[in-house]
Amino acid sequence: MFRFDATKLILSKLDNQPIVANLGPTSDELWHAEHRDRNFYTYGNMGLCSSIALGMALCNDEKIISLDGDGSLLMNLGTLATINRENPKNLIVLVYDNEMWGQTGRQATHTSTGTELIEVAEGCGIKNTAIVHDLETLSEAFDKALVEEGPWFIVAKIEETDYLPVPTPEPEFTMYRFRNSFLN
């Protein structure tokens, strides 16, 4: 399963629900798949994708989707404990796990040496979890997460592939567009 195909699948299931995307190819591919006001692309702050989504979920009733990555989440595993403690019913964390730091030369991350993020999440107390290896099972798990109460934690094992062109980083416009969609 490729991340771009998975992201397109997720988008096909959404109306206007907000998505926060991890920095690098996850944000780039989300932009290429469908550029929308409710996409919160990130360009720095590695590790904070799901923390930002948690803050959104605590302040808004819509389903909030975090498209995180294994290398990034490993920087901030504590946020899984905070997600469990705050217990937002409307948060879906989807981690694209390619077992590597893709952007820095495809070095192997700790998920390649036995660390199971799903077990970390469950150990933090998160009860609604799934691990998927193909688009069909991702589709089933995400459908469930959209209708059932969360917080949800889904690990999607993916294969890395060539990167798409990088859209211009525009953090101030991303924030402006995204935030205004909640104010108007």
Added chain:
Amino acid sequence: MSWEQIIVDSLKKADVSLISYVPDHSIGKVTKIIEKDNFFHLVPATREEEAIGIAVGGYAVGKKAAVFMQTSGFGNCVNAIATLCVPARVPIPMFINMRGGPGEFNISQVAMGKITNPIMDMLGIVNYTINDEFKMDQLIDGALKLCFANRQPVGVCLTSLLHGGKSV
């Protein structure tokens, strides 16, 4: 009015309802009031940069959020401020308990205390130091107003002269 009540009243007046924080001895006096008030949503984070991320999320969906931490925690979240709040223009009032000042007993707190204000200055982040309660309400109200007008974080540094610090 006590310094901690002044902070709580100003946050409320400015409609800052999401508070993320990592506990600290002095700031605990503020969070103790906040946790009893339904206006606020108080979120304990595992680390200060996570607290910044949570606050940014709250702001992104139209709310206002503040972060509480001590100087060591400010050191933990410099990258989140520099790579997220500054370029995305996210106004987050940061209330920072200044360790390493007069009366500090712990040698490990001194260096981080000394560089907290210079780091904010280098980042272009407006920061105020509060040593006593004289005109404190005006200063906090004004700091919050400037923060949201400027759409950048603001540092409000609370010293041991204000809150008594932490003793051994």
